[in-house]
Amino acid sequence: MRSVFRLSLRNLASNRLRFALTAFSVLLGVSFVVASFVLTDGLLKTFDNIVEDANADIDAQVRAKSDFEEVAFEDRPIDQSLVEVVSAVDGVGEVSPGTESGKIVPVKANGDPVETAGAPILSFNWTGSSLSPLTLVVGEAPDGAGEFAIDESSADREDLVVGETYDIIGTEGREPFELVGLTRFGDENALAGAVLMSFTLDELQRIDGTEGLLQWINVSAAPDVEDAVLIERLEEALPEDIEAVKGDVIIEEDQDEFSTVVNIFGNILLAFALVAVFVSTFIISNTFNILLGQRVRQLALLRALGASAGQVRFSAVLEALIIGVVASVLGLGGGVLLAVGLRELMNVLGFSLPSIDIILSTRTIIVAALVGIGVTLGASLSPARRAASVPPVAAMRAGFRFGSGEGTRRTIIAIVLAVLGIAGMGYGLFGGSDDTALLLLALGLGAVLVFVAVSMFAPLFSSPSASFLGSPLEHVPRSKITGHMARENAARNNKRTASTAAGLMIGLALIAMASVVASSLKESFRAELGSTLVADYLITPATDGGQFSNQLAAEVAALPEFSEVSAVRYGAARIDGDEKGVVGTDFTVLTDLLDVDVLDGDPVASADPGFVLLTQEAADDNGVEVGDPLMVEFAATGSQILTVGAIYDNPFLIAHYLVDLSGWDANFDAQNDNVIAAKAASGVELADADAALTSLEDAFPQLEFDTRDEFREALEGELDSLLVIINVFLGLAIIIALLGITNTMALSVLERTQEIGLMRAIGMTRRQTRSLIRFEAAVVSLFGALLGVLVGLAFGWIAVIAIPESLIDRIAIPVGTLVFYVVLATIAGLIAASFPARRASRLNVLDAIAHM
Amino acid sequence: MTEVTQNQAESHEPTGPSAATMAASAVGLTKVYGEGNTQVVALDHVDIGFEAGKLTAIMGPSGSGKSTLLHCMAGLDNVSEGEVHVGETKISTLSDKELTLLRRERMGFIFQAFNLVPTLTAEENILLPLLLGGREPDSEWKDRVVDTLALRDRLAHRPDELSGGQQQRVAVARALVTRPDIIFADEPTGNLDSISGQEVLGFLRRAVDDWHQTVVMVTHDPGAAGYADVVVFLRDGRQVGRLEEPTADLVLDRIRALEV
Known part of the structure; x- marks a missing residue:
């Protein structure tokens, strides 16, 4: 077998370029697979560390009890008076009340609002506490009215200079703030493109429109007090709808949130990587087949000289194995480089990712080897089998050609594969299984x-x-x-x-x-x-998921150029145990702005907190008709029995469940708008309506004012x-x-x-x-x-x-x-x-x- | 024309060939392969001329340089020293492109094997040099060539549908179709049975006699050389003899004499 091995090496050496190109195509595929793993692992590890560092000193957090998903980065608020309750608990060390807002946008010197590539713009109250992940790196911390700080990367990117004054757009409009300092999040300020601002608690609550409300209170335990004991005491002192959880829980929740996002990202990368691997399989197989055809004489000579069919087959497989091993090893290296490159690319595109630890996990190495070696070996099997079929006499006779494959057999196999493939795709698309992974696999x-x-x-x-x-x-x-x-x-x-x-x-x-x-x-x-x-006009936030003050809708409605105006708010509620998207809008003008195709009932008559509108589909799901009661569970107000006011057909741009704005007021904490839809008054030219909005456009530069x-x-x-x-x-x-x-x-x-x-x-x-x-x-x-x-x-x-x-x-x-x-x-x-x-x-x- | 000047031939014929009557000629043609100790002199200051309107055979033992001479004359190989003229054109200084056009327009080639492009029909193979130049064939001339070589009913066939002799006849037709200044044939009958070989040689002879073409042919077959007007003998890179109006027997005698 040693001689066979040597033969394989010789052959590889004499076809260096061919094999190099082949190995390169495998290498690219393997690299892509490895890169998606390395990037995912590295990001997970880094985010885990960031979350751990950021929350390391928190022994307990007091917050509203809610088993709802978070909406737009915000928890349900808690009353600020709870700070005193918490401080009074025996065994509490430091108390750090906190709130967070995603509705505040800074305006650059040139008058444009800061925008991100999808990452949030978040504002926190500056605590100066060791319980906060933010540290001050330049200037002063915000210490009074009209002062704010921003993270160093965003300041750098948006040309914001400490000591200068910038407009800040809050929910109540825009007002000037002095930039007093720059902050850093964790060790690196790696925020994946997010913008972090800091204000004093009072100022943040004021411009956020959440005076007297907090989102959490972080607590450290006094010396010698066990965390579990602290939690127990806090829970005793707090009202029923407020909970105290361990710092570990916060860390775990945050890590879960990050890992969900990172894993989605990683899986998408992996899917593309597998496509690349699949394509390279074809190329390797093709190369092997062509090379084989060119080596018929050599193979036949070997057979004539006494090599067994098995030895010939073995030498062909061995060549593939060598290429596979080389490509896998190089692919591991290439993958690491690609991961670093991809990270750099993302940074250039504005997602400042943290510098990641290069983690070559055992899984990554095994997968790289499986992919690289598996693909090459798999591709070599059929050519190797054919190589072994070369008769010795072909060495003496010119013109030996491999048969063009067993035509009928090949066709039958192809038909079987096609049928199986279409069946698999059909199941994946129409199978209706609840297991998404299974459907995607099929x-x-x-x-x-x-x-x-x-x-x-x-x-x-x-x-x-x-x-x-x-x-x-x-x-x-x-x-x-x-x-x-x-x-x-x-x-x-x-x-x-x-x-x-x-x-x-x-x-x-x-x-x-x-x-x-x-x-x-x-x-x-x-x-x-x-x-x-x-509607002729839609006002939407430039940043996805952004919200803005409900004052704007009133101001638009006050303009004579517009006849019907409604705010649209996106939220969620639980219906029959499942969380569903719920949209709040003004029922009195709903059908004037959106042709939802009302099938039964009257939206205008349902403009009352006690009504809900739903699509025919949702009505069927719940088995209700107009006039029937429907139990809806809101995060803020718990279960409410609403009456089905109307049933409509078309959920386009809205959801399957609608409540009137008055119903929203009654059942949701936040009263901010996501979208405003407006219709120009009859006889008003669109251009005139446009002109009427100009001053509002100036006041709300973070919003897009779009015609249809x-x-x-x-x-x-x-x-x-x-x-x-x-x-x-x-x-x-x-x-x-x-x-x-x-x-x-x-x-x-x-x-x-x-x-x-x-x-x-x-x-x-x-x-x-x-x-x-x-x-x-x-x-x-x-x-x-x-x-x-x-x-x-x-x-x-x-x-x-x-x-x-x-x-x-x-x-x-x-x-x-x-x-x-x-x-x-x-x-x-x-x-x-x-x-x-x-x-x-x-x-x-x-x-x-x-x-x- | 019929003078057999054996003595003259053996004295290496020092007089330079006169370009006027020569389809191709070389002066001091030297071809060296390798360097230093491994250096091999394939052609050693060869002065030679191929007369227009004649069939010249180049003979010599293996390694005598006969193929190298043909290749250098045809511009397929570059020379180490000396000058090569095809007609009035000095080819040793031409660029690859100029040489290619020269080969396409003024030379014809017949190789021992693999003469035809397998994906093209016999007709396309015949016309290939013209087609490469984007030229329209002279159809009267083409018809004459095709008919003379008895290829009329084979024109639509691909090379793998032709016998060896037919393939070689297609190659001859291709060499003739451009009416080149000179046709180079490298062992044109080497791969053929004797009957097919004689056929091909007969066509080359007719091309010279009837159409005044110039053919230079490398061969090791005295019988083939017997078709030539002139036989040039090469040995160790030098011209060692010349025979006019040869017959197969005369050629054999000469070869025996040279090898002694």
Whole structure:
């Protein structure tokens, strides 16, 4: 076996470049997988540490009892008078009352409000206590009215200078504050793009509109007092709806919150990584097959010299194993680098992530090895089996060719895989299981099987397709013959063309699917907006989830240019044990602003705290009709029996449950608005209405004042940005696919060395030689891209059917975009072939002709 | 023309070839491979001319430099020293592109094996040099070539559907179709059975006789050399003999004489 091992090494060495390219495609896939783990582990660890450091000295926290999810970063408030109750408890050391607001926005010197890339802008009361994670690094702590501090990264990013005065927009409007100091959160101020401001407690409560209210009271235990004892005593002293929890609990809750977010992020990265790995599997398999074909003579000679079929097979598998090990090891390193790179990229994009510890967990290493070695070994099995089937006589006889695969058997397997794949996808999309992970797994595996099946079918039509797609090349001016030969070459080896194109097919299919879903979503949204949104104007916060003072709605309503105005508030309540989204709005104008399609009952008559409106779907769920009672449990007021005032059909832009603003006032703590919808008075031009809002726009720079069209464009813009991010990540799979094209073309050049030498001898210029290779790659790429778009259209169509009609009710095919992607992929394939094209054109003519 | 000047030939014919009647010529042509101790002199100051309108055979034992000479004359290999002219053109200073165009437009090539592009039909293979240059073939001339080589009913076939002899005839047709200044044939019959070989040689002979083409052919087969007007003998990188109006027997005799 030692000799077999040596043979494998020799062979690897003599095909260095080929194997390097192969290993590189595996390496990229492994790196991506490793990076997603390293980044996730590192971020989790770092956030855990930050949370621990920040809360290390807190022995107990007093807060409102609530088993509701937090809404917009805020807990239910508690009364400030509890500070005295807590301080009076025996065994209490330091007491640090705290509140937090996400509704306060600083304005930069240039008059623009500070905006983030999605991270919150949070304000805290400055305590100076060791119980706070904030420390002062520059200047003074805020110590009176009109003073604030901000974290050092945000000051740096937004050019805020200590000693200068800036406007601060609170819920009551804007007023000037002096920036007196800069703070740091934890050791690094790694806030993932969030902005932290500090005020005195009184000032914060005032501008937040929460005078007399706190969100928590942090407590440290006096010396010699056990935490458990402290909690017990606190609980005794506190009213029923207030709880005292251990510091550990706070840490755990915060860590859970972070890890949920980080894990989602990590899983998304991992999903893209697996796509990349999948594509690289195709490339490796293809490379092995081509190399095998080129080594028939060598293999046959070995067999003739007495090597057993088993030894030949073993040597082929061994080569794969060596490549897999090398790629896995390098991929681990590459993954760490990629993780660091991704973190840097995120920082550049404005998510200041903490510097992460590089944690190479055992799991990461095992997965890297499994992926790298598994994928290469798996890809080598079939070529190895075929290698062992080379008869010794092939050494003596020219022209031995591997059969083009057992046609019928192959087709049957492909059909079985396709059926299984479609079944898997169908279950994933329509299965209706409550286990999301299971559904996603079925969906993913189904898609994988479909891709494999398509790639197995592809050789059946790859040659005629390539020939057809390449036919325009025959009209390339001055280079008809080069185009003709490129076309013939692309159609020459159906299997090779099919498997080379498969990588691009997968990448393009996913991109096309995303595009179809996105454009269907846009079209549906546009149509829905056109038919449902009656309001001319929408006022929304620039930062997602932002809230603003309920005064603004009154001010807009006071303008004569507007007839109907309603605030919209987003919250949650529990209905029949499940937490549901509840929206507060003004029932008297609801149907004037939004055509919700009332099926039964009268919203206007239900403008009273005792009513709830719900969609037909929600009514069916609860088995209620207009006039029936419905038990709704609010966080602030507990269970309330409301009457169903009306049933409507369309939950677009709102939720399945609606309460009147008066009902909101009665049952929710916070009385801030999320959205204002307004309709211009009849006879008022939109431009005049726009002008009337100018002064309010100045006063509330943190809000977007959008006409219906602007609102639609803004949302579509967000969707487009999301699509860009998805495509960037899928881009890695495309890059791997392109590497595959480079690899295949390099191998083809090698295989056709003599042919190229001959053509060069009889008068083909270097330039024509390059074109020949590039054109061929372009045809193969075009084939892969088109096949991908077809599969992607099918996937997109299935996805659109599976997505609830309330989101997508029609399919829209972004023809222009898809054509653009196909053209782009074709050009990319052309470029990917540059290196082999160059090699081909530089071949020494005589050596090439003499090449065997 | 029929003078057999054996003595003259053996004295290396020092007079430089006159460009006027020469389709291609070389002066002081030297080709050295490698450096230092491993240096091999493949051609050692060869002065040679290939007369226009003649079929010249180059013979010599393995390693004599006969193929190297052909390659250097055809611009497929660069020379270490000396000058090579094709017609009036000095080729040793041409760029790759100029050389390529020269090969395409003014030379024809027939190799021993792998003469044809497997993805192209016989007709496309024949026309390839013209097509590469984006030129329209002279269809009358093409028809004559095709008919002479009896390839009419084979034009639509791919190389793997042709016999070895047919493939080589396609190569001959391709070399002729551009009516080049000179055709280089490297062991054109090396891979053929004797009947096919004789066919191919007969066509080369006719190309010279009927169409006044110039052919330079490397061969190790005295029978093949017997078709030539002139045979040039090479040994150890030098020209060691020249035979006009050869027959296979004369060539054999000469080879025996040279190897003694």
